[in-house]
Amino acid sequence: MPKAARTKQKWSHKKKSKVALQPLGHAKHAPTPDKWGKMIQYGTFQVTDEDEKEYGFSVDDVVRVLPNGRKVGDKLAIYDYWISRILDIRATKESDVWVQIEWFYSARDAAREVPTFDASRCGLYERLRSNHIDYVSSSVFDGSVTLRKYDETSLDQDAILEDDFYYRYTIDVANKEISPAPRATCTCNLPYNPSDAAPDALMHFCPQPACRNYYHSGCITTKGAPPATERDRGFLLRDPDTGVYLELDLMSSASEPPKKRRRPSASHGAPAPEGLPAQAQALLDGLPPVLVSAAAQPIVKGGAFPAGGVVGNITAVLTARRLVFEALRDGQKVTDGWQAHMPDGWQALVDVRLGEGVSATRRPRVARWSAGGGFSKGKGKAKTDDADEVLALECPGCGGPI
Numbered sequence: 544m545p546k547a548a549r550t551k552q553k554w555s556h557k558k559k560s561k562v563a564l565q566p567l568g569h570a571k572h573a574p575t576p577d578k579w580g581k582m583i584q585y586g587t588f589q590v591t592d593e594d595e596k597e598y599g600f601s602v603d604d605v606v607r608v609l610p611n612g613r614k615v616g617d618k619l620a621i622y623d624y625w626i627s628r629i630l631d632i633r634a635t636k637e638s639d640v641w642v643q644i645e646w647f648y649s650a651r652d653a654a655r656e657v658p659t660f661d662a663s664r665c666g667l668y669e670r671l672r673s674n675h676i677d678y679v680s681s682s683v684f685d686g687s688v689t690l691r692k693y694d695e696t697s698l699d700q701d702a703i704l705e706d707d708f709y710y711r712y713t714i715d716v717a718n719k720e721i722s723p724a725p726r727a728t729c730t731c732n733l734p735y736n737p738s739d740a741a742p743d744a745l746m747h748f749c750p751q752p753a754c755r756n757y758y759h760s761g762c763i764t765t766k767g768a769p770p771a772t773e774r775d776r777g778f779l780l781r782d783p784d785t786g787v788y789l790e791l792d793l794m795s796s797a798s799e800p801p802k803k804r805r806r807p808s809a810s811h812g813a814p815a816p817e818g819l820p821a822q823a824q825a826l827l828d829g830l831p832p833v834l835v836s837a838a839a840q841p842i843v844k845g846g847a848f849p850a851g852g853v854v855g856n857i858t859a860v861l862t863a864r865r866l867v868f869e870a871l872r873d874g875q876k877v878t879d880g881w882q883a884h885m886p887d888g889w890q891a892l893v894d895v896r897l898g899e900g901v902s903a904t905r906r907p908r909v910a911r912w913s914a915g916g917g918f919s920k921g922k923g924k925a926k927t928d929d930a931d932e933v934l935a936l937e938c939p940g941c942g943g944p945i
């Protein structure tokens with residue numbers, strides 16, 4: 544029988560009871576390699592629980608398993624389950640269905656294998672993809688979950704909700720290695736913990752191409768102030784991907800055809816004129832205010848900004864900055880369908896109120912920008928009552944506004 548036909552078959556069997564596994568070991572009565580090779584391969588199987596409810600599982604599903612020592616009916620948070628991905632399903636008869644899985648280790652389990660790994664910097668729903676392959680009975684599965692890969696360096700990372708499982712590291716169990724090495728981008732050398740909801744643990748992204756790092760709110764220092772030229776929406780005149788400024792003198796040319804492409808300045812470091820040029824302001828004024836406001840938001844991630852889930856708002860804000868920059872560069876209005884370029888749910892991601900996220904005790908220097916009144920700087924807790932107010936903090940890496 545061809546494999547394709549087999550994978551359409553389904554097993555449907557009564558699940559007598561859920562069986563807890565030995566810790567990441569082989570289950571009792573697991574098939575031998577010889578037996579496994581002779582078993583018939585299936586693409587899906589179904590189990591029925593005590594309440595006659597049916598659950599279907601397929602190859603590639605990410606599934607949760609009742610941890611060893613826990614009984615059915617125990618109150619268990621979803622993040623306390625063991626997580627694995629189904630690689631293969633084989634059976635000899637209805638009551639003898641076995642599943643090949645790869646385990647996704649919890650941070651604690653990973654730290655047992657690699658003691659230098661700091662489990663305290665991982666989120667509750669975080670797992671590490673492993674090369675630990677196992678064979679378990681179909682009766683151990685409790686349900687399916689969502690699991691996403693998280694690339695911390697990506698500027699276009701898909702959203703990961705607060706209660707989605709995710710992994711950013713892989714553990715090689717045999718060689719006791721974790722890769723990539725946890726990234727400590729902040730001056731404190733501590734990696735991002737997505738489940739830390741403390742205001743000081745909120746991380747700010749510095750979009751300067753030479754920097755492109757995240758810094759903890761609590762690690763942003765008070766020394767110095769953002770460069771004067773950056774203290775307003777002037778940063779919207781930078782190409783968000785290259786950091787290159789628009790050549791502003793071209794913008795002041797009244798005779799320039801509106802569709803002529805403006806040339807970005809060749810120099811990354813060339814300072815923009817003090818304040819936002821009137822022409823640039825006029826162009827910004829011609830764009831949808833909600834888009835400009837989205838582009839001007841700080842880029843943050845962390846438990847103190849739950850709307851952003853694990854990834855934060857980087858994709859939404861950078862998409863808005865690209866749309867605004869392209870409109871300014873090309874001297875064009877943003878077309879009506881601009882929202883289609885924004886990621887799903889972007890509206891909730893561009894309403895960052897940092898009042899609670901900025902430490903009141905450390906009193907970082909806060910740059911305040913309000914739509915009506917330009918820029919002022921000051922120390923202290925940021926106001927949050929003005930929806931159009933934009934905050935700029937000083938990047939501890941490069942000194943730019945973040």
Ligand SMILES: [Zn+2]
Pocket residue numbers: 729730731732733758759761762
């Ligand atoms: Zn830090």
Ligand SMILES: [Zn+2]
Pocket residue numbers: 749750751754755756938939940941942943
């Ligand atoms: Zn920076």
